[in-house]
Every structure is written in C-alpha cells, then in structure tokens.
Amino acid sequence: MTSVPDRARVRLTGISSRAYEHPADRSALVALRKLSGFDVLLSKLFGLINERALRLTYLAGAVRVSERQFPHIHALVRDASYILDLPDVPECYVIQSPLVNAMAIGRDKPFIVITTGLVNLHDEEELRWVIGHEVGHILSGHAVYRTMILILISLAARVAWMPLGYIGLRAIIWALEEWFRKSELSCDRAGLLAGQDVDAARRALMKLAGGPYISELNPDAFREQAHEYDAVPDLRDSVLKVLQLQGNTHPFSVVRFAELDHWAMHGDYERILGGDYPHRHTDGNTSVKDEVRNAAKSYQDSWGRSEDPLAGIFRGFAETGVKAAGTLFDRLGARNAGGTGGTGGSGGTRGSGGSGGSGGSGGTDGTGDNGGSRDDN
Numbered sequence: 001m002t003s004v005p006d007r008a009r010v011r012l013t014g015i016s017s018r019a020y021e022h023p024a025d026r027s028a029l030v031a032l033r034k035l036s037g038f039d040v041l042l043s044k045l046f047g048l049i050n051e052r053a054l055r056l057t058y059l060a061g062a063v064r065v066s067e068r069q070f071p072h073i074h075a076l077v078r079d080a081s082y083i084l085d086l087p088d089v090p091e092c093y094v095i096q097s098p099l100v101n102a103m104a105i106g107r108d109k110p111f112i113v114i115t116t117g118l119v120n121l122h123d124e125e126e127l128r129w130v131i132g133h134e135v136g137h138i139l140s141g142h143a144v145y146r147t148m149i150l151i152l153i154s155l156a157a158r159v160a161w162m163p164l165g166y167i168g169l170r171a172i173i174w175a176l177e178e179w180f181r182k183s184e185l186s187c188d189r190a191g192l193l194a195g196q197d198v199d200a201a202r203r204a205l206m207k208l209a210g211g212p213y214i215s216e217l218n219p220d221a222f223r224e225q226a227h228e229y230d231a232v233p234d235l236r237d238s239v240l241k242v243l244q245l246q247g248n249t250h251p252f253s254v255v256r257f258a259e260l261d262h263w264a265m266h267g268d269y270e271r272i273l274g275g276d277y278p279h280r281h282t283d284g285n286t287s288v289k290d291e292v293r294n295a296a297k298s299y300q301d302s303w304g305r306s307e308d309p310l311a312g313i314f315r316g317f318a319e320t321g322v323k324a325a326g327t328l329f330d331r332l333g334a335r336n337a338g339g340t341g342g343t344g345g346s347g348g349t350r351g352s353g354g355s356g357g358s359g360g361s362g363g364t365d366g367t368g369d370n371g372g373s374r375d376d377n
Contacts, residue, residue: 009196010273013085017140019277020189024182025140051106058113062095070094072124073131077112080132080194086139092131094119100208102130104137112138121212125200129191136190142183180249188260193272198264202257209253223261226254 012019018026058064065074073092081089090104091111100121102114112134122130137143192201199219206217229252232238251259263269271277 007196009083010275011083011085012193012272012277014279014281015085015193015272016278016280016283017136017186017190018283019272020136020193021140021186022182022189025179025186051108054105055109055111058093058095058111062093062113065092065094070119073114073119073127076124076128076131077135080128080135083194083196084132084135084139084190086135090135090138102134104134104143106143110138110143121207122204123200125195125197126204126207128195129197129201129204131191132194133187133191135194136187137183139190140183140186142187174246177245177247177249181245181251184250185256185259188256189263189269192260192264192269196273198269201260201264205253205257205260208256222254222257226258229254230258 063069065077067074073094077092078089080086091109093111093113095113095115097115098117099115100117102112102118104110104112112131114130114134118130119127188201188205191204192198195201202219202222203214203217206219206222207214209222210217229241232241250256
C-alpha cells in the first residue's frame with residue numbers, strides 16, 4: 001500500500017497549533033501555560049506516573065512500527081509529522097485489541113499507540129486522518145494537560161465517601177471533560193490538515209459510529225442525522241443530552257462529523273491551506289484576554305446555530321457572557337496599563353502592560369491511561 005497520496009498537498013511549515021485548536025481548547029491551553037509555576041506542578045503530577053515503565057510496557061507487548069513492521073503506518077506517521085512540521089517524528093506502536101482506539105502518550109518523548117481494531121477498520125486515507133489527529137494531540141501538548149483529569153478522576157473515586165469533597169471534585173472534572181471534548185474537535189481538524197482529504201475524514205467518523213460497512217453509509221444521511229440530534233424538539237431531550245455527556249471525554253460521532261464538516265466548509269480550512277495561519281514563533285505574543293473572548297464567542301456562535309431548545313435558553317446568557325468578559329478584561333488591561341505617579345519632577349511614568357502568554361503547541365479520541373491522551377477512534 002502506498003503512503004503518499006496521488007495528489008498535491010500543502011506542507012504547513014511552522015504552523016502553530018492555535019491554527020486548528022477549538023477556541024475553548026485554545027483559551028484553556030494559553031491560560032494554563034501563562035500560570036506561573038504550572039510547569040513545575042505538571043512535573044510533580046507526572047512524577048506520579050512512571051513514563052519510562054509505560055513505554056517499556058508497549059515495547060514488550062506491542063509491535064513497534066518501523067520500515068520493517070507495519071511500514072505503511074510508519075510512512076503515515078512520518079508523513080503527518082512532515083505536513084504539520086512536527087519537530088520530531090514520534091514512535092508508534094500497534095497493539096492487538098478488537099477495540100477501535102488510538103492514543104498519544106507521554107510528556108518528554110510522546111508516542112502513538114493504535115489498536116489492530118482501528119487498523120482493520122480504516123482504509124489508507126482514513127488512517128492518514130487518524131494519525132494526523134494523534135500528531136495534532138502531540139503538537140498541542142494535550143497529553144500533558146490531560147494528565148490532570150486522569151489524576152482527578154482517580155482522586156474522586158477515593159473520596160467518594162466524602163460528599164462535599166466528591167461534589168467539588170466532580171464539578172472540576174465536569175469542566176475538564178468539556179475541555180477534553182473540545183480538544184478532540186481540535187485534533188479532528190489537525191487530522192484533516194494532515195490528510196487534506198475531507199471525504200476520508202468524513203468516512204472515518206462515520207465508521208466510528210457504524211463500523212466497516214462503508215457501502216451502507218451515506219454522508220448526507222449522516223449529516224441529517226446530526227441535525228436531528230441537534231434539533232430535538234423537546235426540552236426534556238435537551239436535558240438528557242447534557243446528562244449523557246457526563247463521564248464522556250469525547251463528543252458523539254454525529255457531533256464530531258457536523259463540527260468538522262462545518263469547519264471544513266466555512267473558510268478556515270481553505271484559509272490555512274492557503275498559508276494564512278499563525279506560526280509558532282508568535283505563540284509568545286498570545287493574549288489570554290483575546291483567547292477567552294474567542295472562546296466565549298465560539299460558544300455564542302455554536303448556540304446561535306443550534307436549534308436545540310436548551311441552546312435557545314443559553315443564547316442570551318452567552319451574549320451577556322461575551323460582553324461581560326470583554327468588559328472585565330478591558331478593565332484589567334486598563335488597570336495594568338496605568339501606573340502610579342512617581343515622586344518629584346514632572347510626575348511618574350505609566351506602567352507598561354505585561355506580555356501575553358505562549359500558546360499551546362499542537363492527538364484521535366479519548367483520554368489515555370497513565371498520563372497520555374487517548375483516542376477512541
């Protein structure tokens with residue numbers, strides 16, 4: 001099987017992960033990276049996980065992809081790393097399992113794991129999308145931050161007998177799960193940028209829902225199904241949809257299909273392929289204020305497009321939230337810009353505003369165990 005498609009594709013030299021990250025995912029990554037001492041905290045958290053032992057587990061119990069073992073997958077990993085301009089090509093392992101799954105694991109030297117169930121399900125171009133999705137997780141650094149949710153879930157199970165502590169942790173976990181789901185939407189986009197084949201990405205997502213029977217699947221019908229799920233007529237169904245998300249770190253397949261389809265068809269995808277995208281060397285200038293505004297605006301736009309009755313209720317709150325966030329950050333910005341007057345002479349100098357934090361640097365579904373990000377393709 002060939003690993004290089006018979007079509008021209010664009011190499012996205014120096015692309016920042018901010019180009020494809022969902023605004024809610026991007027704002028969280030930018031804010032976390034700006035927190036003083038957060039890298040130290042993450043190092044401590046990773047100290048709870050033996051990353052070296054984890055890699056040895058796959059080295060012993062899986063097949064390491066190379067030019068001699070699963071050479072077509074090896075070529076796909078190299079290809080996705082080249083297109084997304086990943087500094088280092090990650091190792092990849094194939095593990096025997098009927099489950100359809102892929103994950104990006106590790107902090108210092110992340111690697112990719114995919115199951116035989118996934119390899120058997122997808123054709124070459126669909127696999128290219130999956131691998132690109134995982135490379136996107138690595139470029140965004142999701143494996144590092146997803147460690148938090150794994151540790152908190154473990155902690156919540158231990159303190160379940162303490163109602164107040166458990167409820168507090170569950171609230172934090174719910175918020176992290178929402179971010180987790182948005183990070184999956186981000187890397188669906190990364191997979192599309194790596195493969196640059198919209199139809200293959202659509203097929204891959206439909207197969208996650210319906211299995212290998214591609215002749216029985218129709219993208220237009222699946223799109224209508226996604227619309228029906230979005231436009232449930234009864235508020236009770238809306239509430240059930242929210243409750244069904246509890247404990248899920250991935251959006252449902254129809255939601256992922258609709259979100260990726262919308263992103264691909266409304267300009268951002270073509271704009272990036274045309275060379276109009278943020279570069280990594282500008283990540284240090286990223287503003288938390290702007291990214292939070294973008295995230296709030298993204299939720300507002302999403303609820304504006306939705307026909308879900310519950311979204312209609314939230315729509316007004318979203319508009320208020322966007323305005324409130326803008327006002328808050330404008331005030332904080334003005335406060336940081338204004339200094340205290342100096343003594344003597346003609347008065348003091350004005351204080352200068354601080355520089356923005358760095359953006360996240362660029363994984364297919366799911367959370368990985370033991371500190372990785374997992375993709376339940």
